[in-house]
Amino acid sequence: MADRLFSLLIWATAGLVVVTLFWVLGDVVIKGLSHLSWSFLLDAPRDAGRGGGIGPILVSTLLILLVALGVSIPLGLGVAVWLSEFSPRSSHKGRSFGAAIRLTLDALAGVPSIVYGLFGNAFFSIFLGLGFSILSGGLTLACMVLPIFIRTCEAGLSAVNDDWRRGAAALGMTRTSAIWYILLPSASPAIAAGLALGIGRATAETAALIFTSGYVDRMPGSLMDSGRALAVHIYDLSMNVTGGDPAAYASAFILITLIIILNALAQTFTDHWFRKRIYAS
C-alpha cells in the first residue's frame, strides 16, 4: 500500500512539472504567435515598442552574439587545447599551473551575470572607452561564456583516448596536425555542446547587457553604436512600457526560437566541419 502511494506521489510530481512547463511554454507560444507577423520581424519599433517590430533589435542581437562568439571560440579552443595537451601535468593533484587555471575558470563560471555586467561596464565601457556599444556588450558576453566553453571543450579533449595521441606520434604527425586533424575532430561533440551552452547563455542574457550594450533601439550603424538586445527589449517592454505585453510575448517567442535555431546550426556546423576532416584523409 505504502509502495503504491509512493509511486503515485512520484508520478503526480512528474505530472505537475510537465503541466507547469506546458503552462509557461503554452502562454509564450499562444500569446506570441497571435502578435507575430513578417512585418513584426522586419520593422523598426514604434511607440516605445508597442507598435512596429523588432528588426533593428534582431540585428543588434545577432551582432552582439557574433562579437561574443568571434572572440570566445578561438580563445576558448586555444585555452582548452593548452589545458588538455600542453599544460604541465603534476603528480600532486592541484599543484600545477594548469590546475590553478582550471580552478579559476570554475570559479568564474559561477559568477552571477549581473557581476559580469558591472565588470563590463567598468572595464570595457568606461576604462577602455568603448561606451555603451555592441562591441563592449559582446566582449562582456565573451567573458561570461568563456569559462564554461573552455571547461566543456577541455573535458572533451581530455576524454580522447591516449592511443590516438600515440598513434599520431607513431605516424610521424606533428603535434599541431595531430591536434588539428585528430584531437579536435574527435572532441567535436563536446565542442558542439560547449558552443550550444555558450550560445544559449549569451542569447538569453539580459542583466550583463543593460549597462554595456545599452538601450538604444535604432538600427546600429557600426559595432560602436549602442544596440538593444532582444532579451533587453523583452525586459523593457514588460517593465517600463504599459501595454507592451503582446509585443513582449512575441519577442519572447522569437528569442526562444532563435536559441533553438542557433543551437541546431551550431550542432550541424561542428558535425559537418569536423567530420569532413576526420574522414577525408
Added chain:
Amino acid sequence: MIGQGGWKAFFLDRSWYPLEGKFGIMPMVWASAAMMLGAVLLAVPLGIASAIFIRFYAPKAIAQSYRLMLNLLAGIPSVVYGLWGLTVLVPLIARWQQPGASLLAAILVLTLMILPTVALTSFSALAAVPKDILAGAAALGITRKGQIISVALPAARNGILGGTLLAMARALGETMAVLMVSGNVVQYPTGLFEPVRSLTANIALEMAYATDQHRAGLFASGLLLTLLVLVLAWLAARYQERNTYG
C-alpha cells in the same frame, strides 16, 4: 573601485538610502536569502522526485522525453520567466493577496528556474549508484519504495547535495526574473506577500544613475554576491567530488 573603509556601513546602517549616504544592505541580503531558501525548499523535493521518476518509474520513451523537457526548461531565458511571472503569476497572486509582486512570486519563478538543475544532477547521481546494491536490496525482499528511499538516495546523497548547492548558487545570482516579479521595495522580508528587493535586482536597478560612493556601494554588493556564490559553488564541487559508493 570597491567601497573603501566604509564596509561597516553595509552591516550597521539600518537601510539602503544611497542618496543620504546610508548603505545598509542587510535587508537585501535577507531578501536574497529568503528567495533562495524558499526556492530550494520547493525545488529540491520536486527535483528529487523527478529524478526518481526518470531513473526508476518512467518507461524508457517517457523518461527520455522528460529529460528533454527538463533541458528545454533549463534553456528558457530568465527574462522570459520574468515576463511570464509578471503577466501570469503576479496577477494570480494579486487576486488572492495584494500587491502580487512579492517574495512568493520570486520564489515560484526561481523554483521553476532551478528545478532542472536539481533534477538533472540528482538523476546523474542516482544513475551512478551501482546496480549491484539495488539488486542486493531487491534480493533481501525490500520493496521498491524501500530500495529507493533507504538504498539509492543515501548512496547518491553527495551528488544530490552538490546539485542542490549549485542550484542555490544559481538562485542567488539570478537577476532579471527576480527583478521583474519581486516588487523591489527595500525592506526585510517579513511575509510571503511582501514586496522585497534582492541584491542582484538592486544592482540592476540603480547602476544606471549611480555615481561615486553609490556606485562603489553597488560594486561592493556585487563583490559580496560573488563571494557568496563562490562559497556555494566550492561546497558543491567538494560534495560532487566525494561521490563514492561503499
